[in-house]
Amino acid sequence: MTDSQHPRPASARAAELHAALDTVFDQVKETLASLVALPSIAWPSFDQSHVAASAEAVAGLAREAGFPSVEVLTAPTASGEDGAPAVVARREGPAGAPTVVLYAHHDVQPTGDEALWNTSPFVATEIGDRIYGRGAADDKAGILVHLTALRLLGDDLGVGVVLFVEGEEEAGSPSFQNFLRTHRDKLAGDVIVVADSGNWKVGTPALTTSLRGMASLEFTVTTLDHAVHSGMYGGVVPDAALAMTRLLSTLHGEGGAVAVSGLGGESHADVEYDEADLRRDSGVLDGVQLIGEGTLASRLWSQPSITVIGLDLPHVDVSSNTLQHSVRAKLSIRVAPGGTPADALAAVKEHLQSHAPFGAHVEFGAEEGGSPWQADTEDPVVDTAMAALSDGFGAQAVQVGLGGSIPFIADLLEEFPSASILVTGVEDPDARAHSANESLHVPDFRSAIVSEALLLEALGRGEG
Known part of the structure; x- marks a missing residue:
């Protein structure tokens, strides 16, 4: 065990838990590897038998952990x-x-182009302080954080526990609302720990206290009733590709800030993101300027964003000298805390309609949305969680926002309005969740396990 793998716990109890974890940690990593080996991609285009096998594997682990009631539902x-x-x-x-x-999910994202991976995606591979593999961080490590924290505490547990491991989070949780309503009595709790987020940086724990919501919108721009020859009509007839690109350019100002009115947002945050760290973590090329206004953290967490994630134009290799008559695009809209997906979609639609160039026709297609979330930071449970994280990591925890969305948290609040929700996680800026070479930072994994054990003990003592 290297010195870098041990934080400096703030209490003797944290040190005891770290020592206890030392004795079982090799088994924990083996169990994680067995889960990573299951390609549990919950998208209809993939083999769903792997998702079923993953659920059964997690159920088996729950039984081994001593849960008297374990169901696959x-x-x-x-x-x-x-x-x-x-x-x-x-x-x-x-x-x-x-x-x-204790919430986590056992499904994972597709691998994407496997040629971009340095290791086999479904083989947990430990290199230095990191374990590589699809789901190693997002979110099969979250499952092991829960189960191992319970293992460290054994029968000396002063709280009731529900382990809830979802199987379709990466596919948008399409049955989540119905699942909560159907199985409400089995899921009810006073505190909900969602282990599906990340930490501020390696070695610095974080409690996520705000999430941007999301909305997506497909729309079509049409200027002609059919495609025509670019040589015969180019320069006079406005083609749909020109109209679409001109229209898309109106969504942002000169500096890249969102130019759609009515989307709200805040231009400051409680902690700041160092620009050098952000550039390194995101892979921004040298010389490429960042976009937006306000502090960097606020641009990521508390301001809206709009991204063009799809554009239907002929591929360059099969393009012809043609004016396109119609072009379709898809937008990903991140909704600032305090807003709603419905209001964001309405604002973007109004903007697109009013800014369409050359009188181009704009028609709207499929849309979806998930609500943003803002924690009640006055809730005493938040202080209890911050103390547990600080103790377990041996470093002061911070409260952060998250630019990504976890839409099902709004569903949890709707079904369990009196519950305290704590959003934790094991990811760090270099975890690359959803991307090639996803990885888990092993020392932070250890600290997350100890922190959750400390949290459960504190809640059992009535703290919070």
Whole structure:
């Protein structure tokens, strides 16, 4: 064990838990490797038998952890299809004790182009202080954080526990609302710990206290009733590609800040993101300027963003000398805390309609949305969690926002409005979740396990 793998815990109890973790950690890594080996991609175009196998594997781990009730459950999506299997395990606590729901998900993103991976995506490969593999960080490590924290505490647990491991988070949680309603009594708790976020940086723990919401919108720009020869009509007839690119350019100002009115947002944040760190973490090329206004952290967490994520134009290799009559695009809109997806979509639609050049026709297609979230930072449970993270990592925890979205948190709040929600995680800026070479920082994984054990103990003592 190298010195870098051990934080400096703030309490003797944290040191005891780290020492106890030393004795089982090789087994924990082996278990993580067995989960990473299951390609549990919950997208309809992939083999769903792997998702079912992953759910059964997690259920087996829950049984080994001593949960007296372990079930693999499903619920229908809004359109009536069966949702992906989730694991729900329940262990009652002492009379009058709070119940803590421990959430993670066992499904993963597709690998993308495997040629971009330096290791086999579904083989957990430890190199230095990192374990590489799809799901190693997002979010199979989250499952092991929960189970290993419980293992360290054994029977000396002063809270009831529900382990809830979803199977379709990466696919947008299409059955999540129905799942909560169908199995509400099995999922009810006083505190919900969502282990699906990240830390401020390696060695610095964070509690995520705000999330941007998301909305997506498809739309089509049309200028002609059919495509025509670019030589015969170019220079006079406005083609849809020109109209679309001109229209897309109006979504942002000269410096790249969103130019759509009515989307709200704040231009400051409680902590600042160092520009050199941001450039390194994101891979921005030398000489490329950053976009937006306000502090860097606010641009990522508390301001809206609009990204063109799809554009239907002929591929260069098969293009012809033609004026396009119609072009379709898809936007990803990140909604600032305090806004709603419906209002954001309405604002973007109004902007597109009013800014369409040359009188081009704009028609709207598929859309979806997920609400932003802002934690109640006055909730005493937040202070309890911050203290546990600081102790477990041996470094002062910070409260951060997250530019990405976890839309199901709004569903949790709707179904369990009195519950305290804590968003934690094991990712760091170099985890590359969803991308090639996803990895887990092993020392932070260890510290996250100890921190959660400390949190459960504190909640069992009535703190928070």
